[in-house]
Amino acid sequence: MREAIGIFDSGVGGLTVLKALRKRLPEQDYLYLGDTARLPYGSKSETTIRRYALNAAEHLFRNDIRLLVVACNTASAFALPALTEISPVPVIGVIEPGVRAALAGGARKVAVIGTEGTIRSGAYQKALHRAAPEVSVTAAPCPLFVPLAEEGWGDHPITDQIAEIYLRPLLDTGLEAIILGCTHYPLLRPSLARVAGPGVSLIDSATAVTDAVVQRFRGPSAGRGGVGQVAIHLTDASDRFRRIARAILGSDPEHLEVVDL
Amino acid sequence: MREAIGIFDSGVGGLTVLKALRKRLPEQDYLYLGDTARLPYGSKSETTIRRYALNAAEHLFRNDIRLLVVACNTASAFALPALTEISPVPVIGVIEPGVRAALAGGARKVAVIGTEGTIRSGAYQKALHRAAPEVSVTAAPCPLFVPLAEEGWGDHPITDQIAEIYLRPLLDTGLEAIILGCTHYPLLRPSLARVAGPGVSLIDSATAVTDAVVQRFRGPSAGRGGVGQVAIHLTDASDRFRRIARAILGSDPEHLEVVDL
Structure with missing residues (x-):
């Protein structure tokens, strides 16, 4: 082919x-x-x-x-x-497209979530800073999200609780957008959207x-x-x-x- | 060396x-x-x-x-x-020693928990049956346990809830022993012991x-x-x-x- x-x-x-x-x-x-x-x-x-x-x-x-x-x-x-x-x-x-999508919505407080490796690399954080130095950027690794997605628990009270633990410190800063920096995370959208609330866009790097x-x-x-x-x-x-x-x-x-x- | x-x-x-x-x-x-x-x-x-x-x-x-x-x-x-x-x-x-340890305690209703692969293989189930055909054996894969152990959540309310979901159907059969069929699981002992209760021995395959x-x-x-x-x-x-x-x-x-x- x-x-x-x-x-x-x-x-x-x-x-x-x-x-x-x-x-x-x-x-x-x-x-x-x-x-x-x-x-x-x-x-x-x-x-x-x-x-x-x-x-x-x-x-x-x-x-x-x-x-x-x-x-x-x-x-x-x-x-x-x-x-x-x-x-x-x-x-x-996926990094540059994800960053462009987050900024296109006009968000000025953006968080990135991903695997430990992705977050540790700082790749999203650096790309956001390069594209829009005035935007405030936070980040958090969410190691349990991939196993939860693979378990089929994308819309589950336990995933809500774990998302609350991982995301609450970010959400309390008044976030406007979260980049879902892992291909599995869109499978958790129901739980993530409940925890993030209606004022926060979830940016899917696949889209x-x-x-x-x-x-x-x-x-x-x-x-x-x-x-x-x-x-x-x-x-x-x-x-x-x-x-x-x-x-x-x-x-x-x-x-x-x-x-x- | x-x-x-x-x-x-x-x-x-x-x-x-x-x-x-x-x-x-x-x-x-x-x-x-x-x-x-x-x-x-x-x-x-x-x-x-x-x-x-x-x-x-x-x-x-x-x-x-x-x-x-x-x-x-x-x-x-x-x-x-x-x-x-x-x-x-x-x-x-680890299989044969784990089986011997479970039976040595006199248990007649034994469950095995492990990764999807270990449980699917039927290796523990077959070894238990060979060693003691009269013993009743149940089994359950627990895919979130390794990530929870690696997250350091071995003594955590969320792990208790997940253990409840995975283990309740086994516990309701009147279990006497659970073989922890994965090297990570002993790290979850505090949560597992709470959920299993005092009447159930947790058999550590490492020991x-x-x-x-x-x-x-x-x-x-x-x-x-x-x-x-x-x-x-x-x-x-x-x-x-x-x-x-x-x-x-x-x-x-x-x-x-x-x-x-």
Whole structure:
């Protein structure tokens, strides 16, 4: 499948990006790679995350993708410069689109939540500061959110309580927007929206990166028509990952292949 | 460090086994390997878990260990026969010792809790049935327990509530013992004990496997005196793993090395 849009994530959470892209650019082919055998990235060191991200990207390059979308926030935070350096095709990460989406709404008090790695990297914080030095930025790692999302507890009283613990100190500063800096977090939207309240926008990095990709395909080269193909490559395909993939996509993935990087 | 006791776990949870062994066999040398770059094993497929476990064991064999202790429940559940087949030294997993410890207390209604992988494998359930066919056995995967333990919430009202959700159906059958089939779970003992109540024994597989190892070193070859060395090899050494290792060991690990398998 030459000329597909390549999407890479540490796991299956990035399928939210694939789903959003297919809706808006249905004529494109997609090759999704989830590094499920080595996930999660968020708790691991910068060196390991960068090595894994480069491995994964090389697999996609060997498959002749036309564009690399790094849906994984932790990989975007730590490996985007390294990926861009070796990539024969354009690379789009989630950080810059997420930041643009947060600022486009006019928020002046913004928080970022994500894995320990993403928050520790400071990538979102630095990008927000570069784009809008006057905006106040806070951040918090939320290590239990990915397991809660994978447990299917996105709309659950326990998730509300945990979100209250993680987010209360941020919310008390008078927040206007929270960047959901992890592909899994949109699955917790019901609980997060209850805890954050109606005055706080929840910025989904999957939607934001989708906008950035769609932007690229506007113009003469767009809309060749028809419906493109989708291939999903996973480095491990346990029942658990299949179940989560099904929950995100709304159906069983066609063309699922287990690959070794 | 030739002739060390090799201990293998997917992460740093197995340091509870190292700590218990050092207390009882202080004169031995220990080489601990935590596959932190690829953890967790519990959500992955049998094929991947077996491949990782064999990789890890080969690293320990190259370091001339005298005995292999598989502290990881998921690896014990899926890879013990494969490990035993290739091992030049004796191999001790956590399943059989955990089962013996549960039955030694006279329990006739026993539950096993663990990762999705460990429970799905049926390894504890089968071993209990083989050892005592009259004993009634139930089991439940508890996917949030490892993240809760790593968050340091072993004695926390939220952990109590989650334990109530996972364990109530088991407790209502009139349980006498619960096998904690994961190296992280003893870190949740305060919450688990509150929820299980005083009539239910919590069987720690780390203690059980320690007993099995101590058993082997009784007799003429034991007690050469002195205090042995400890080396810790991790495949990734993020701040997070160092912090959890410190919480388990009570001090910073000496001789920590990052290795590539």
